[in-house]
Amino acid sequence: MNKSLIVSALALTLLSGTALAETADKRIALSNNYAGNSWRQAMLQSWDTVTKPAVEAGIVAAADAFTTAENxxxxxxxxxxxxxxxxxxxxxxxxxxxxxxxxxVKEACDAGIIVVSFDGIVTEPCAWRIAVDFKGMGKSEIEYLKDALPDGGKLLEIRGLAGVFVDDEISAGIHEGVAENPQFEIVGSVHGDWAQDVAQKAVAGILPSLPQDIVGVVTQGGDGYGAAQAFAAAGRPTPIIIMGNREDELAWWKEQKDASGYETMSVSIAPGVSTLAFWVAQQILDGKDVPKDLIVPFLRIDQDTLEANLETTPSGGVANVEYSQEDAIKVIEGE
Amino acid sequence: MTWLTAERWRLLVPAVSLTVLLIAVFWLQPRTMSYTGLNLLFNLAVPIALATIAQMLIMMVNGLDLSMGTFVSFVACVTATFLQTDPLVGALILFGCIAIYGALGVVIYLRNLPAIVVTLGMSFVWGGLAVLLLPTPGGAAPEWIRWVMTSKPPFVPMAIVASVIIAAAAHWLVMRSSFGVVLRGVGGNERTVERAGWSVLRARATAYAMAGFFAVLSGMSLVGLTTSADANIALRYTLLSIAGVILGGGEFVGGRVSPIGAVIGALTLTLAASFLSFLRISPDWQIGAQGAILIIVLALRLVLTRREARVAH
Structure with missing residues (x-):
């Protein structure tokens, strides 16, 4: 969220006192395998902004980030x-x-170290997993369209990188949603590789073979802006294109909204999930009973939250959310 | 200075650099100065040491194996799948792999092909097979390999025991056995070996098959440590193994290799990474710093090989 939330979270922990006493001498490390794209950069930045005040406030003794030189x-x-x-x-x-x-990971567990994996999770049973519900994310797109387009209609699906499990999961969620809502029909599917230029080319390629009355485009993130450009270039009316929280997508959406009242929604995983993992680790060190498998909520941007999110998203970056200790406790308790 | 033979000079630099690094690591992180500490520091060096010996055997006959990383990855995939569920089939595949390596040696010799091109081609074959076998990461290590790799011998940790055994076995094979002399001779002066009545074809095939054998051991031990495999698990091993051989006193041509040095080289590379990590050097600089360590050691070696030449004369 923002600074005020973090501050209030810190105030809360200071008031409660017990958390401070239990984990004040504990040291937490972040082991990261890759830092080469905007999402990972944002992830590391979020780690810094949240853990530094936590260390200064004495909640933990250290929270150091390590990235391997090679992936x-x-x-x-x-x-x-x-x-x-x-x-x-x-x-x-x-x-x-x-x-x-x-x-x-097993060596670490045997040495009495708490291991919390997130985003790229590990299967070793002794570790905690903060997994992303990609299937739920795909399904939520259809659920949004169901309300926006009560009559249903024809949809175009833009998939991610073929052969990656994330692509399969999101797509499975979308198809599950369509199966439950037969008023929708997926008439075409292309791979956009989560990149605007690839998505634009792919959509431009398939558009001539598609009927004129496409009402919606379901996406996986990083491909909405490219799809919009392809529709505009073909001289077609712009359907509801689901966005993926990238800055260029949000900026385009804002432009359309101001010009013609265009409505859509945007959904993706916030890089700040690293901070959720940090607080979960802190809670486990504090002696809390935490289930081994947790699901991270995805970050959704709607018509009314667009401006606020666009403002905080750096140019060329991804909309982000940083988690507080309270948020982590909510996730742990399954709320 | 009669005990300082050319062979020992060759070993001096790697041994000294390893010792210096080890002292630095002990000083930075005293926790490493224990049984578990040493094991954690060096256990991932065991598969690298085996891959380095494999690379050394190929370099010994003037070749260079660019498929080492993908081959070890493929072996890891076989170990985590077939060798675990169907030990017989798994063992057959691995023996087949060693046979293929022997055949590569024959083809490279008969057709007079550059080994670098043949192995580069093979790297795509191994990589493709590994992805076919394990399209998504998974599999499980056979119990007995896991047991060997996590065993806790008294006094000296497994990683050190294994390194000593690997070094001793390879040293005997290459430096002490009579066939080893022929093998090194093939790298040094092929025609002389041929004139002396030895089959160069057989020697090359044997060198490649032995390399295949050590690479198979590397993949198996790696899975024993990681508990499961991934088609890309060991891609780094191609360059690490070459660096290990050179760091350990070997040379690209001429059959000048040192098995003990190669194992020390592999340990040094692993230790250098830990050293930089303990120093808290930012990851952006780590690759550069690793390179700097390599250059320092090699520069030291250059200075000392000049002395070696003087001692030899």
């Missing part, structure tokens, strides 16, 4: 073993591989 599982396994040697009490982990780090 390789063997490299990250060695990094985790080094973190064990450095005596951290908890390791928050965005893993290069769901399985290839299990040996190192």
């Amino acid at each position: 390789q599982a063997t490299e990250q396994a060695a990094q985790i073993q080094n973190l064990i040697l450095q005596g951290y009490d908890a390791i928050v982990l965005n893993a290069a591989s769901p399985t290839a780090l299990n040996g190192a």
Whole structure:
């Protein structure tokens, strides 16, 4: 959220007092396998903005971020073993591989270290997992369209990168939603690879073969702006294109909204999920009973929250949300 | 200075650099100075050491294996799938792999092909097979491999014991056995070996098959540590193994290799990464810093090889 929320969360922990006493001498490390795109950069930045005040307030003793020099599982396994040697009490982990780090994670657990994986999760049973409900995300797009277009109609689906499990999951959610709402029909499907230029080319390629009355475009993020450009270039009316929280998408949406009252919604995973993992680790260190599998909520932007989100999203970046200790407790309690 | 033979000079730099790094790591992070500490520091070096020995065997006969990383990844996938569910089929596949490596040696010799091109081509074959076998990461390590890799021998951690065994076995094979002399001779002066009545074809095939054998061991031990595989798990091993051989005193041509040095080289590379991580150097600089360590060690070696030449004369 924003600074005031973080501050209020800190105030709350200071008032409650117990959390402070239990984890004040604990050190948490972030093990990250990749920092080469805007999403990961935002993830690391969020980690910094949230953990620094937490360290200063004495909630934890340290919260250091480590990124491997190369995106390789063997490299990250060695990094985790080094973190064990450095005596951290908890390791928050965005893993290069769901399985290839299990040996190192097991070593950490055996050394009494709490391991919390998020985004790139690990399958080792002794670790906690903060997974993203990609299927639910896909389904939520159809649920939005159901309300926006009560009569239903023909949809175009833009998928992500073929062969990646995230693509399969989001698409499965979309198709599940369509199966439950037979007034909708997916008449075409292209791969946009989560990139605006690829999506634009793919959509431009399939448009001539599609009927004129496309009412909606379901997407996976990073492809909405490209789809809009393709529709405009073909001289077609712009359908409801679901956006993916990228800055260029939100800016385009704002432009259309101001010009013609265009309505849609935008949904994706906030890079700030790293901060949720941080608080979950802190809660586990505090002795809280936390279930091993948690689901992270996705970040949704609607017509009325567009301006506020666009303002806080850096140019070329992704809309973000940082979690507070309260948010983490809510997720843990399944609210 | 009679005990300082050329072979020992060759070992001096790697041994000294490893010791210096080790002392630095102990000083930075005293926790590493324990049984578990040493094991955590070095256990991931065991598969790298095995891959380095494999690379060394190929370099010994003037080749270079660019498929090492993908091959070890493929072996890891086989180990985590077939060898676990169907030990017999798994073992057959792995023996087949060693046979293919031997055949590669034959093809490279008979057709007079550059090894670098053949192995580059093979890297796509191994990579493709690994993805076919495990399209998504998974599989499980066979119990017995897991047991070996996580065993806790008394006094000395498994990682050190394994490194010593690997170094001793490879040293005996290459430096002490009579066939090892022939193998090194093939790299040094192929024609002389041929004139002396040895089959160069057989020697090359054996060198490649032995490399395949050590690479198979590398993949198996890696899965023993990670508990499961991933088609891209060991891609780094191609360059790490080459760097390990060179760091350990080996040379690209001429059959000049040092098995003990190669193992030390692999340990040094692993330790250098930990050292930089303990120093809290930002990841943006880590690759550069790793390169700097390599250059320093190699520069040291250059200075000392000049002395080595003087000692030899």
